[in-house]
Amino acid sequence: xxxxxxxxxxxxxxxxxxxxxxxxxxxxxxxxxxxxxxxxxxxxxxxxxxxxxxxxxxxxxxxxxxxxxxxxxxxxxxxxxxxxxxxxxxxxxxxxxxxxxxxxxxxxxxxxxxxxxxxxxxxxxxxxxxxxxxxxxxxxxxxxxxxxxxxxxxxxxxxxxxxxxxxxxxxxxxxxxxxxxxxxxxxxxxxxxxxxxxxxxxxxxxxxxxxxxxxxxxxxxxxxxxxxxxxxxxxxxxxxxxxxxxxxxxxxxxxxxxxxxxxxxxxxxxxxxxxxxxxxxxxxxxxxxxxxxxxxxxx
Ligand SMILES: NC(=O)c1ccc[n+]([C@@H]2O[C@H](COP(=O)([O-])OP(=O)(O)OC[C@H]3O[C@@H](n4cnc5c(N)ncnc54)[C@H](OP(=O)(O)O)[C@@H]3O)[C@@H](O)[C@H]2O)c1
Numbered sequence: 001x002x003x004x005x006x007x008x009x010x011x012x013x014x015x016x017x018x019x020x021x022x023x024x025x026x027x028x029x030x031x032x033x034x035x036x037x038x039x040x041x042x043x044x045x046x047x048x049x050x051x052x053x054x055x056x057x058x059x060x061x062x063x064x065x066x067x068x069x070x071x072x073x074x075x076x077x078x079x080x081x082x083x084x085x086x087x088x089x090x091x092x093x094x095x096x097x098x099x100x101x102x103x104x105x106x107x108x109x110x111x112x113x114x115x116x117x118x119x120x121x122x123x124x125x126x127x128x129x130x131x132x133x134x135x136x137x138x139x140x141x142x143x144x145x146x147x148x149x150x151x152x153x154x155x156x157x158x159x160x161x162x163x164x165x166x167x168x169x170x171x172x173x174x175x176x177x178x179x180x181x182x183x184x185x186x187x188x189x190x191x192x193x194x195x196x197x198x199x200x201x202x203x204x205x206x207x208x209x210x211x212x213x214x215x216x217x218x219x220x221x222x223x224x225x226x227x228x229x230x231x232x233x234x235x236x237x238x239x240x241x242x243x244x245x246x247x248x249x250x251x252x253x254x255x256x257x258x259x260x261x262x263x264x265x266x267x268x269x270x271x272x273x274x275x276x277x278x279x280x281x282x283x284x285x286x287x288x289x290x291x292x293x294x295x296x297x298x299x
Contacts, residue, residue: 001209002026004062006047006069006095009034012109012157012198013068014165019202020066025209028060030069034166048086053098064105064209067095067145070138074113074257077134088137093144096152106145106152107208112193112220114139114156117260120192121224124156124216124269131258142216153208155201158220158265161230162197163287163297171195171227172234172288176298179240180290186248189228192262194220197284200277207274220265221278237285238298 003020007013008029018037021027028043029036036042043060045052047069057065070088071077077084092108099106115122116129130136142154161172169177172195178185196219204219225233228247235242250259270276278284287297 001064002028002062003064003066003209004028004030004056004060005066006030008036008040008042008068009166010068010070010072011164011166011168011170012160012201015163015198016066016068016202016205018165019198020205023202023206025206028062030056037165047091053091053095057098057102057104062104064107065095065099066205066209067092067106067108070109072134074132074134075255077137078132078256081133081137084133084137088134089140089144092141093148096145096148099152100149105209106149107205108142108145108152108154110138110142110154110156111135112156112158112263112265113260114142115260115263117262120262121264121266122218123266124218131260134257146215151212151214153213154216155204155208156216156218156265157196157201158263159193159195160198161195161288162199162284163289164198167292169292170288171230172285175231175234176238176240176288177291179235179242179244182244184244184246185231186246187227187231188250189226189247190250190261191227191259192224192264193227193230194224194264195230195281195284196221196278197287199287200279200284204270204274204276207276211274213273217270217274218265218267219270219278220267221281221284223281224264233281234285234288237282238288
């Protein structure tokens with residue numbers, strides 16, 4: 001199967017492109033400025049340019065598309081809502097229309113941050129109510145994608161841990177790199193997530209690409225824990241000193257991007273329909289890279 005991965009230079013998108021290729025799929029990496037994983041055929045382009053999406057599909061002729069390109073930094077979305085809307089909302093809609101008319105299987109990535117964070121372990125039936133521009137534009141992107149291509153699927157991914165791609169770290173990498181450099185880290189004791197790793201997400205995507213399941217799927221890890229608990233777990237699993245970890249609370253957060261308290265995901269639908277299971281958290285954390293861009297995980 002020939003799969004085009006957009007956003008293949010991204011933290012999660014890049015890792016997914018590499019993992020889908022390792023699974024034997026014929027992956028083409030569509031990226032912009034950030035470099036995709038080495039060894040993959042790649043196309044560099046600005047996806048919001050007029051005609052870019054249609055041209056890409058005509059040239060690459062994929063059987064399937066995994067759409068991971070995003071304006072993903074929540075603070076940048078607050079600062080540039082126009083760009084967030086173009087990339088996170090209008091682009092998935094355009095891509096879905098183009099895939100639908102060419103009978104290309106489409107799986108879009110979304111986020112747990114479409115939820116308002118007022119309840120634990122939300123399943124797909126919970127009505128999303130995003131707090132910030134990122135979540136709002138991503139939710140509108142889900143809606144646009146599924147409206148334009150009802151045969152598509154959307155994978156709502158939880159906080160990503162374990163090994164990522166490129167210079168930015170996953171949540172576990174950010175903690176590990178700080179602790180290793182003896183930089184203190186403040187982590188919220190009142191912010192709950194179900195962290196998941198790219199390996200588990202890639203396994204779910206492979207199942208979605210092979211099958212015909214439609215609609216939204218929550219992809220969360222097997223444990224619900226606070227950011228503070230996650231930090232201590234990272235330190236324990238990777239053998240790093242935990243003294244630098246301080247407890248923080250959402251009320252003291254100075255940033256412009258509102259933070260939902262509990263966006264933990266119930267992934268029963270993915271388990272039932274796809275027969276998918278996320279990896280155990282400790283196993284996921286062990287793949288955390290020792291430094292940015294490193295190929296080496298902690299031992
Ligand atoms: N990372 C997480 O913790 C996480 C958690 C839950 C869900 N997700 C979802 O997973 C997906 C992938 O996230 P990620 O972590 O890989 O994001 P990321 O690291 O921010 O990467 C996104 C990539 O998209 C590219 N891109 C943005 N706008 C583009 C455009 N107009 N044309 C072409 N490329 C463009 C960017 O290229 P440049 O490098 O040139 O800017 C960047 O490399 C997103 O749907 C996100 O919502 C991520």
